[in-house]
Amino acid sequence: MAKILCVLYDDPVNGYPKSYARDGIPKIATYAGGQSVPSPKQIDFKPGALLGSVSGELGLRKFLESQGHTLVVTSDKDAKNSVFDRELPDAEIVISQPFWPAYLTAERIAKAKKLKLAITAGIGSDHVDLEAAVKHGITVAEVTYSNSISVAEHVVMMILAQVRNYIPSYKWVVDGGWNIADCVERAYDLEAMNVGTVGSGRIGLAVLRRLKPFDVKLHYTDRYRLPEAVEKELNLTYHPSVEALVRVCDVVTVNVPLHAETEHLFNDALIGKMKRGAYLINTARGNICDRDAVVRALKSGQLAGYAGDVWYPQPAPKNHPWRTMPHHGMTPHVSGTTLSAQARYAAGTREILECWFDKRPIRDDYLIVDGGKLAGAGAHSYSLRKSA
Structure with a gap:
């Protein structure tokens, strides 16, 4: 069974919402280019809920714990001896967001001996040292187009x-x-x-x-x-x-x-x-x-x-x-984490996890690094340092 370390931003200062301004969000089946929205087998959250903060947990806890996995969720990522640093060495999967990024530096990756998969809940995986991910054979994936x-x-x-x-x-x-x-x-x-x-x-x-x-x-x-x-x-x-x-x-x-x-x-x-x-x-x-x-x-x-x-x-x-x-x-980094966007990138994160645990291929559109090289969307959008 795997340990999943998830880094999300803090809850609202007045506490996790008990109600919302609207009763829901419009349903979208495909994006403008024809790509289908995330399609996990199921979700355990209501679209339109606050999923990107610590208490929201990206709607993943029920799914992961039902399969025997361990989920650790924290916002503490930067201070010396942070929860992120303490939990990282035996984590197999790290989930982070661009809005509150857990910087997976080469030094952190070197200490994360069990790390196999880094997921960006959203778009943009530059908080992961892609050169180090290539070197260590770590798969990096993100929820392309979600926001x-x-x-x-x-x-x-x-x-x-x-x-x-x-x-x-x-x-x-x-x-x-x-x-x-x-x-x-x-x-x-x-x-x-x-x-x-x-x-x-x-x-x-x-x-x-x-x-x-x-x-x-x-x-x-x-x-x-x-x-x-x-x-x-x-x-x-x-x-x-x-x-x-x-x-x-x-x-x-x-x-x-x-x-x-x-x-x-x-x-x-x-x-x-x-x-x-x-x-x-x-x-x-x-x-x-x-x-x-x-x-x-x-x-x-x-x-x-x-x-x-x-x-x-x-x-x-x-x-x-x-x-x-x-x-x-x-503004703080909020453009891609509306409640509408969160429903899509949370569902996409679950889709990636389902594929990973089922040993099914992750969508090529979601891949940034795989098999020791830039892959999928990553090969199209990123470049590595020449020394890498």
């Missing part, structure tokens, strides 16, 4: 909030004011702006589709060019490099995985090539943007605004400069 649309919606919301100067305007209301001039001195229409995405995978393409009705000029860059039919449908302009795209765009949204080629991609040099007064939106990974370069660009006016929900490390320390930099629209 792609959730993130895409968050991107559009943040673009509008930045361009329309929504957050400062809301604050005037909360503070009892009616300061219209203060609200609109940094407010513009999104219409007719040039908006570009760095990365046009599931999230990037979903963002482009949702922005088309705003009558903006759409741009994209990606290592894989989209089909000509899609470019014509959305009237897209393709750029062969990030540098070419950022020079012409008023809004740039980042929708690529974090790996060796994208770490600190948006540094002083690249931000300096953007239009003065452009907006940068990052719901991908915090380390794709150089932390201090973003702060400098906002203070100098090179960037008119920066919004995102990804930080490094996560959770961000209280003194992280992105908390206090001007003209920002930061």
Whole structure:
């Protein structure tokens, strides 16, 4: 029997919910690209419940314990002698989320002699040292597409909030004011702006589709060019490099995985090539943007605004400069963990576990590392360091 170590974020400060704002969530059978949603044999939770926190347990305890497995759930992952570090050495499976990542470093993997499977409950497995996973023969899997649309919606919301100067305007209301001039001195229409995405995978393409009705000029860059039919449908302009795209765009949204080629991609040099007064939106990974370069660009006016929900490390320390930099629209990493998304990534996590215990193949779409190499979605989206 296996020991499963699951790292989730803390419950709400007022306790685990006893009721919810809505009675349920809409049912989705397939994603936009035709891929079916997760399809475990059954689930032991009600869709729309808070599953991503410690008490929610991703709805897994009944299933796992009925088969004789041991489930350890904690939010304690970073402090010295954390629960995660104490429980890791004899864990066969580790489950973590991008929102509250248990960083599976090479050092931790070396100590986890029994570890065979690392599951990301969501999308994005950069909190796992993929080179070390390859070396040690660990399978890495994630629930691809489970929250792609959730993130895409968050991107559009943040673009509008930045361009329309929504957050400062809301604050005037909360503070009892009616300061219209203060609200609109940094407010513009999104219409007719040039908006570009760095990365046009599931999230990037979903963002482009949702922005088309705003009558903006759409741009994209990606290592894989989209089909000509899609470019014509959305009237897209393709750029062969990030540098070419950022020079012409008023809004740039980042929708690529974090790996060796994208770490600190948006540094002083690249931000300096953007239009003065452009907006940068990052719901991908915090380390794709150089932390201090973003702060400098906002203070100098090179960037008119920066919004995102990804930080490094996560959770961000209280003194992280992105908390206090001007003209920002930061949130904790919440874009992909709506109650709607949680139902899908919890079901996907169970599907992966069912396949693992039944010795059935895990969906190729879910695989990141398998058989000592990048596999499935991982081979398409990630790259390893040349020394790996």
